Amino acid sequence: MNDSTASGDDSSGNQAAPPPPKAIAKKKRNLPGMPDPDAEVIALSPKTLMATNRFVCEICKKGFQRDQNLQLHRRGHNLPWKLRQRSSTDAKKRVYVCPEPSCVHHDPSRALGDLTGIKKHFCRKHGEKKWKCDKCSKKYAVQSDWKAHSKICGTKEYKCDCGTLFNRKDSFITHRAFCDALAEETSKPPATVSPLSPPTAASSPPPPPPLPSEHEDSTQTDVVLPDNNNHVTEMLESVKPDSTSGRTLDETPVMTNLTSGSSSNGSSSSNVFASLFASSTSSGSFQSQTAGFSNLFQAIACSDPTPAVAPSSSSEPVALGLAVNQGSSIFGTAGPDHMQYPPAAPPPSLSATALLQKAAQMGAAASNTSLLRGLGIVSSSSSPSVSHDGASLAAGLGLGLACDSGSGLKELMLGTPSIFGPKRTTLDLLGLGMAATGGSTSGLSVLMNGGLDVPAATPFLGREFGGQDIR
Amino acid sequence: MDTNSKFLNPRINNGGLVHIDMQPSTTTSSSDSAAEGGGEAKWASKLLRECAAAMSEKDSAKMHHLLWMLNELASPYGDTDQKIAAYFLQALFCKATDSGRRCYKTLVSVAERSHSFDSARKLILKFQEVSPWTTFGHVASNGATLEALEGESNLHIIDISSTLCTQWPTLLEALATRTDDTPHLRLTVVATTAAAKSAMKEISPRMEKFARLMGVPFEFIVIADLNRLGELTKDALSIREGEAVAVNCIGALKHADVDERRSVIEMMKSLNPKVVTMVEEEANFSSNRNDFVECFEECLRFHTIYFDMLEESFAATSNEKLMLERECLRNIVRVLACDDKVEEHDSERREKGRQWSERLREAGFSAVAHSEDVVDDVRALLKRYRAGWSLVLPAEDDQTGIFLAWKDEPVVWASVWKPSK
Numbered sequence: 001m002n003d004s005t006a007s008g009d010d011s012s013g014n015q016a017a018p019p020p021p022k023a024i025a026k027k028k029r030n031l032p033g034m035p036d037p038d039a040e041v042i043a044l045s046p047k048t049l050m051a052t053n054r055f056v057c058e059i060c061k062k063g064f065q066r067d068q069n070l071q072l073h074r075r076g077h078n079l080p081w082k083l084r085q086r087s088s089t090d091a092k093k094r095v096y097v098c099p100e101p102s103c104v105h106h107d108p109s110r111a112l113g114d115l116t117g118i119k120k121h122f123c124r125k126h127g128e129k130k131w132k133c134d135k136c137s138k139k140y141a142v143q144s145d146w147k148a149h150s151k152i153c154g155t156k157e158y159k160c161d162c163g164t165l166f167n168r169k170d171s172f173i174t175h176r177a178f179c180d181a182l183a184e185e186t187s188k189p190p191a192t193v194s195p196l197s198p199p200t201a202a203s204s205p206p207p208p209p210p211l212p213s214e215h216e217d218s219t220q221t222d223v224v225l226p227d228n229n230n231h232v233t234e235m236l237e238s239v240k241p242d243s244t245s246g247r248t249l250d251e252t253p254v255m256t257n258l259t260s261g262s263s264s265n266g267s268s269s270s271n272v273f274a275s276l277f278a279s280s281t282s283s284g285s286f287q288s289q290t291a292g293f294s295n296l297f298q299a300i301a302c303s304d305p306t307p308a309v310a311p312s313s314s315s316e317p318v319a320l321g322l323a324v325n326q327g328s329s330i331f332g333t334a335g336p337d338h339m340q341y342p343p344a345a346p347p348p349s350l351s352a353t354a355l356l357q358k359a360a361q362m363g364a365a366a367s368n369t370s371l372l373r374g375l376g377i378v379s380s381s382s383s384p385s386v387s388h389d390g391a392s393l394a395a396g397l398g399l400g401l402a403c404d405s406g407s408g409l410k411e412l413m414l415g416t417p418s419i420f421g422p423k424r425t426t427l428d429l430l431g432l433g434m435a436a437t438g439g440s441t442s443g444l445s446v447l448m449n450g451g452l453d454v455p456a457a458t459p460f461l462g463r464e465f466g467g468q469d470i471r
Numbered sequence: 472m473d474t475n476s477k478f479l480n481p482r483i484n485n486g487g488l489v490h491i492d493m494q495p496s497t498t499t500s501s502s503d504s505a506a507e508g509g510g511e512a513k514w515a516s517k518l519l520r521e522c523a524a525a526m527s528e529k530d531s532a533k534m535h536h537l538l539w540m541l542n543e544l545a546s547p548y549g550d551t552d553q554k555i556a557a558y559f560l561q562a563l564f565c566k567a568t569d570s571g572r573r574c575y576k577t578l579v580s581v582a583e584r585s586h587s588f589d590s591a592r593k594l595i596l597k598f599q600e601v602s603p604w605t606t607f608g609h610v611a612s613n614g615a616t617l618e619a620l621e622g623e624s625n626l627h628i629i630d631i632s633s634t635l636c637t638q639w640p641t642l643l644e645a646l647a648t649r650t651d652d653t654p655h656l657r658l659t660v661v662a663t664t665a666a667a668k669s670a671m672k673e674i675s676p677r678m679e680k681f682a683r684l685m686g687v688p689f690e691f692i693v694i695a696d697l698n699r700l701g702e703l704t705k706d707a708l709s710i711r712e713g714e715a716v717a718v719n720c721i722g723a724l725k726h727a728d729v730d731e732r733r734s735v736i737e738m739m740k741s742l743n744p745k746v747v748t749m750v751e752e753e754a755n756f757s758s759n760r761n762d763f764v765e766c767f768e769e770c771l772r773f774h775t776i777y778f779d780m781l782e783e784s785f786a787a788t789s790n791e792k793l794m795l796e797r798e799c800l801r802n803i804v805r806v807l808a809c810d811d812k813v814e815e816h817d818s819e820r821r822e823k824g825r826q827w828s829e830r831l832r833e834a835g836f837s838a839v840a841h842s843e844d845v846v847d848d849v850r851a852l853l854k855r856y857r858a859g860w861s862l863v864l865p866a867e868d869d870q871t872g873i874f875l876a877w878k879d880e881p882v883v884w885a886s887v888w889k890p891s892k
Contacts, residue, residue: 135854177677177678
């Protein structure tokens with residue numbers, strides 16, 4: 001994935017070093033790039049790794065870029081059944097480590113299960129970025145990434161919460177920093193949990209567009225945040241059901257069709273997810289990243305539903321992800337490092353980074369990227385969240401995703417199993433759904449991280465996807 | 472506001488007599504002539520030059536005649552010629568009546584009274600949107616700063632600039648998305664003007680908030696107890712052990728007293744910075760400050776380009792454009808009609824890149840070329856603005872930095888420096 005995940009990787013790597021708490025240890029197995037311990041670890045030199053056609057047919061010596069292609073090819077040789085099967089060593093699962101010694105994926109315990117995956121990872125992360133976009137000067141190591149980007153560079157618009165549209169990322173970023181939409185919340189005291197408003201995020205039909213403060217109050221009521229709550233609030237502005245129907249819908253007409261059903265129930269929001277994915281593959285009908293995201297969150301927040309789970313945690317799954325991430329992804333384990341910075345400069349929120357990135361960095365990317373990233377955000381935050389904030393938060397996260405994204409993603413998974421590689425990821429995803437009560441949300445994390453690290457997904461999910469995410 | 476734009480188009484001959492053509496001046500003709508930089512074909516420039524020359528020759532009759540004429544033709548709401556005429560006329564009038572200082576103070580206090588964070592923000596962001604005049608320096612400096620600080624985990628950027636932090640969001644974003652771990656960033660902003668000091672109260676929470684949003688560990692410090700840049704000391708900046716220091720100097724040194732510039736640059740050197748980025752507008756009101764006509768010509772040259780740029784960049788009725796023009800008026804009056812000892816306010820003795828380079832070298836800095844990547848970034852930046860902008864790379868060996876050019880006239884200079892070994 002991109003930096004956010006990279007840091008997430010780091011953090012999980014760090015977690016592995018000291019004897020981790022049980023919750024983490026449990027999680028660890030599911031983290032991205034955590035291969036089957038029985039798998040054969042393959043370390044290739046950069047040269048070999050980048051060599052094309054390194055899967056050679058032992059019969060005709062024809063070379064293939066992918067093992068799968070070789071296997072398909074071998075079938076054509078009409079070998080006896082016995083021979084057609086891979087030998088016992090062949091059958092053994094192979095995992096690949098990154099040749100770069102400083103890389104987290106250099107460690108066999110973090111090897112990736114796909115050669116093409118490690119190849120693109122190596123290229124993107126450690127290779128020279130020699131492909132440069134003419135329009136925005138963004139650089140790519142993989143030509144296909146660059147091509148994909150070039151096609152859509154500058155065609156996307158960025159929209160600030162204040163309604164201003166931008167077609168350039170840096171203008172948007174600068175504006176965003178100075179816009180009152182951001183500042184309004186700054187001026188508020190970093191509110192603690194407010195007793196004023198009940199956790200209503202899920203239930204009630206949207207009231208007339210509320211005051212910003214109401215947003216904040218109800219937002220913060222729902223989630224017990226470790227610190228700097230306002231942080232989260234800004235993100236959540238577009239997540240709240242009321243703001244969704246009031247503000248977001250007005251501002252993002254493009255999304256209307258998608259959001260229309262979102263307030264009703266979980267299944268409709270899974271449609272949202274599905275649609276997001278669908279549209280993204282078809283090169284993105286979304287004009288605005290922000291819109292895409294609002295709706296992602298909206299989907300999560302609105303559909304929030306099931307009384308089966310603790311209401312407090314369920315109402316703001318996204319907030320949870322954001323809150324938790326502040327300390328975690330960047331600094332490794334959330335707990336101790338978290339204290340490293342004075343309150344004046346609270347630990348950063350990687351998810352927040354990604355959130356802005358979703359609108360900014362991804363700008364040119366198809367909206368599927370942002371969706372994935374959005375999910376990634378939540379997911380990457382999820383494992384630290386357990387240790388850091390307690391199970392209820394995680395449960396909330398799990399719930400939110402289980403209810404809407406669960407089904408949406410499942411559709412995705414079912415439709416394109418190849419994307420996320422190993423089947424167990426899918427199972428993990430479904431496990432995530434269960435995790436709503438159990439507090440373990442690692443599944444999604446695996447899905448997202450692992451899934452994104454598997455570049456086989458790239459061609460399917462959209463051109464920009466891989467380039468944005470693995471880097 | 473633009474009702475006068477089809478004003479009569481007068482021409483003068485050498486005797487200073489005016490023939491007035493009845494043809495309306497068109498906007499295209501005025502912009503075409505601006506390409507010549509000196510504005511040869513422009514009536515305003517001609518009249519103004521004549522007037523300045525008459526003034527320096529103490530030809531009182533001619534001067535009065537020309538002032539009268541300019542007064543008839545000028546308008547701050549007209550076309551570029553009329554605006555140029557109006558603003559320089561005011562400076563000439565102040566000079567003639569020795570009222571420059573009073574006029575300048577009035578203009579400044581009017582500006583300060585109407586100043587608000589809101590309007591300043593709007594102005595800056597709008598200007599960035601329509602013109603690379605400021606963003607050019609931001610991209611060049613941020614790129615060079617990021618490269619110089621790469622791999623460092625504790626960054627301290629000392630921002631001695633007039634950009635009101637508008638260049639930092641993109642840097643924060645770049646830090647947040649760079650491949651290695653996000654470093655800790657301390658940003659110390661030195662604010663010397665009243666407007667900047669009050670704006671910082673608004674900007675400070677915004678920057679902190681945005682840094683949180685981007686996930687950059689961030690500390691924001693404003694040094695607001697100075698009246699002049701010359702008062703800034705190394706102690707005030709409280710450099711910490713292990714910090715990688717970068718000094719960002721955009722449009723600020725020109726406000727320092729000419730005599731203090733050396734010491735400011737030496738102070739910067741004493742910080743032992745990894746990098747110093749410096750951006751200034753390419754104009755020289757410094758070495759010629761004792762030669763009125765020469766200084767006037769240079770001031771007119773520079774502002775003619777600037778007004779032409781504003782005219783083409785903004786909508787005709789843009790309020791932001793008007794504010795920028797009024798800022799020019801203050802600068803023009805400051806440069807042409809005030810002695811250098813106007814207290815409590817900043818100098819406008821600009822210097823060109825070459826002059827700044829000399830100062831920096833004298834203080835023990837060596838120039839660093841902008842990397843290919845940064846130059847590419849700047850090129851990409853310019854592509855998004857209207858035609859007319861270009862990037863000029865240093866042509867001669869002793870030239871440093873890169874230039875932003877408007878219609879082939881270098882207007883902004885950006886450079887990178889490191890302490891000499």
